[in-house]
Amino acid sequence: MLLYSTRSRATQATWRQAVLSGIAPDGGLYLPVELPRYTPDAIAALRDVSFVELAYHLAHSFIGAEVPKTTLETICRNAFDFPITLRQLSPTLSVLELFHGPTCAFKDFGARFMAGLFRHFWGTQDKQLTVLVATSGDTGSAVANAFLDTQPNPPIRVAILYPKDKVSDVQRKQMTTLGHNVTAFEVAGTFDDCQALAKQALRDAELLRQVPLTSANSINIARLLPQMFYYAYATLRFSAATPPPLFCIPSGNLGNVTGSVLAHLTGFRAARIIAACNSNRTFPQFLTSGTFAPTPSIETISNAMDVGDPSNFYRITELLPETAPPDLKLHDLISGYSISDDETRRAIRSYYDELSYILDPHTAVGACALMRHAGCAPATDCPHVLVATAHPAKFSLVVQESLGREPELPNPLAKVLSKSERTVPLSNSYRELVEKLVTRLA
Numbered sequence: 001m002l003l004y005s006t007r008s009r010a011t012q013a014t015w016r017q018a019v020l021s022g023i024a025p026d027g028g029l030y031l032p033v034e035l036p037r038y039t040p041d042a043i044a045a046l047r048d049v050s051f052v053e054l055a056y057h058l059a060h061s062f063i064g065a066e067v068p069k070t071t072l073e074t075i076c077r078n079a080f081d082f083p084i085t086l087r088q089l090s091p092t093l094s095v096l097e098l099f100h101g102p103t104c105a106f107k108d109f110g111a112r113f114m115a116g117l118f119r120h121f122w123g124t125q126d127k128q129l130t131v132l133v134a135t136s137g138d139t140g141s142a143v144a145n146a147f148l149d150t151q152p153n154p155p156i157r158v159a160i161l162y163p164k165d166k167v168s169d170v171q172r173k174q175m176t177t178l179g180h181n182v183t184a185f186e187v188a189g190t191f192d193d194c195q196a197l198a199k200q201a202l203r204d205a206e207l208l209r210q211v212p213l214t215s216a217n218s219i220n221i222a223r224l225l226p227q228m229f230y231y232a233y234a235t236l237r238f239s240a241a242t243p244p245p246l247f248c249i250p251s252g253n254l255g256n257v258t259g260s261v262l263a264h265l266t267g268f269r270a271a272r273i274i275a276a277c278n279s280n281r282t283f284p285q286f287l288t289s290g291t292f293a294p295t296p297s298i299e300t301i302s303n304a305m306d307v308g309d310p311s312n313f314y315r316i317t318e319l320l321p322e323t324a325p326p327d328l329k330l331h332d333l334i335s336g337y338s339i340s341d342d343e344t345r346r347a348i349r350s351y352y353d354e355l356s357y358i359l360d361p362h363t364a365v366g367a368c369a370l371m372r373h374a375g376c377a378p379a380t381d382c383p384h385v386l387v388a389t390a391h392p393a394k395f396s397l398v399v400q401e402s403l404g405r406e407p408e409l410p411n412p413l414a415k416v417l418s419k420s421e422r423t424v425p426l427s428n429s430y431r432e433l434v435e436k437l438v439t440r441l442a
Contacts, residue, residue: 001064003030003221006314015066016121019114019222020129022215023202029315030221036061038267047236052080054236055229058266059113062225067120075116080109084230086237086385089355095363096234096247097388102412103174104391105304106256107142109230110223115146117222118214122155130441133216134161134198136191136252136297137304138390141174143216144182157181157441158216161194161426161433166303170394170413177419183440189428192297192308197433207434211441218255219311227259232268234385243382248274248370250362250389252305254283254312257334261319264333271382275336276369278302278344283310284336301341301398302361304390337369344368348402358399358407360392 003018005011007028013021018030038046038061046054056076060069067075085097101108122129133143140160147158160175164186176184187194195217201207202215218224235245247270249256257275264270277284278300286292294309320330339347347364351357359367366386392399392407400406409417424440426432 001036001062001066002033004033005029006031006318009033015063015117015221019117019121019220020214022213022217022220023199027203029219029311031315031318032062035262035265040267043236043267044240047240051084051229051233052076054233055080055113055226058229058232059225061266067117071120075113075120079112079116079226082108084233086234089357093384093386095357095386095388096230098230099360099388099391101142103138103141103145104394104410104413105138105142106227106230106387106389107138108146109226110218110255111139111142111146111216113226114143114216114220114222118147118156124155127212128153128441129156129212129214130437131156131158131216132161132198132201132213132437133158134191134194135167135175135217136163136194136306137167137171138394139217139304140167140184141171144175144178144184147181147216148178149181154181158183159437159441160184161187161198163190163194164188164425166190166299166306168303168395168397170396170417171304173416173419173421176421176423177416179422184423185426185433185436186423187426187428190297190299191306193428195307195309195311197428197430200430201433201437204434207437211437213437217311218253218258224255224258224312224315225262227256228262228266229259231260231263231270232266235263235268235270238383243380244269244271245383245385246270246272246274246380247385247387248276248366248373249387250302250305250366251275251277251283251336252280252307252310254310254316256387256389258312258315258319261316261333265319265328270333271380273334274366274369274373275334276366277336277338278305278365279338279340280306280308281338282308283313284338286313287331287334287336301344301395302365305362305365335373337372339365339368339372345398345402347371348399352403358392358403359388360390360395361398362390362395363388
């Protein structure tokens with residue numbers, strides 16, 4: 001199945017081309033030329049399969065013969081070797097826990113699947129490919145761990161750009177303690193600065209001749225695709241007689257919302273999708289005003305969502321145009337809310353006091369948005385699914401300030417905290433980034 005650029009349907013690519021380049025040559029993001037459609041009977045046949053089996057079926061329906069079936073099955077089996085849990089908290093509310101992977105965040109799903117596709121498409125070429133990733137917190141650690149390779153002269157390396165003093169200690173150490181083929185650049189700026197540097201590098205023809213680069217942010221279709229798998233899986237956890245679920249999704253760069261839209265359009269329907277944003281309210285303001293007006297990012301306690309110019313906005317508006325039929329228009333499917341830090345802290349306390357459940361600050365943004373939506377929308381009997389994007393221990397300081405106690409530290413996080421760090425300081429300068437990429441990676 002071919003892919004096309006959100007800037008021009010005439011700009012098309014194979015999956016191999018799109019995955020290895022990351023971004024289209026015209027600067028657009030890739031989407032499938034045609035979406036696979038699952039009928040109710042086809043969906044019913046998948047109701048009892050495992051998550052790995054479902055992921056394989058969905059991946060094959062999008063990628064087709066470009067990846068041999070046995071290879072794709074292996075990629076899915078290796079990528080998703082950890083549990084996914086839909087935990088029921090009340091008769092109408094469940095939490096989709098996506099933080100049981102090796103870095104304790106939902107981005108393990110996309111990063112590990114993407115790493116498998118990269119290794120397949122790149123193969124064992126003599127020249128090395130560098131995966132360049134900008135991160136507001138969890139993306140960098142997930143990508144670094146997924147691509148970690150301890151062999152000499154590995155075919156694929158990773159360069160991470162993260163904002164100085166704007167990620168948690170655990171997030172930082174998950175990126176800076178790996179070494180080997182992973183280089184962590186500490187940028188004197190915000191996530192938006194890191195993302196702007198990465199985008200400029202990926203469009204720099206002269207740099208690309210010296211250092212072959214590709215992207216691992218959710219602008220890369222290989223990382224975006226797996227984000228639809230768990231929405232399809234969650235819908236199948238409810239009986240066929242139950243109304244489609246409402247998903248409330250903590251949102252920054254909007255990759256997770258785009259994944260839910262893809263699942264919906266493929267046939268795994270959602271009653272509604274709520275984009276829960278922190279004080280970075282570009283998307284909720286668009287839903288209210290109709291005007292997309294990116295702004296500089298605002299620092300919050302839910303730092304992985306501190307995105308003022310969300311890249312996947314253009315995918316969402318392409319998938320859900322205003323010319324679409326009812327329930328396939330953007331405003332008919334998606335609502336958006338902006339949540340303050342004070343509201344986030346109150347949600348953490350409320351869920352713990354009332355449900356004995358500890359939220360990380362990002363999931364707490366979603367919990368607050370869900371409560372706000374319930375207060376301003378007509379009552380519905382559909383199940384509500386809160387998407388839990390990170391383990392609370394990754395943000396233990398915020399949780400401790402909110403609850404007066406620290407969450408239990410899982411083993412993967414306990415191990416990383418004891419390791420020594422290696423990082424490369426970088427001013428917010430594109431010229432300096434180029435110099436360091438060429439010096440270290442060419």
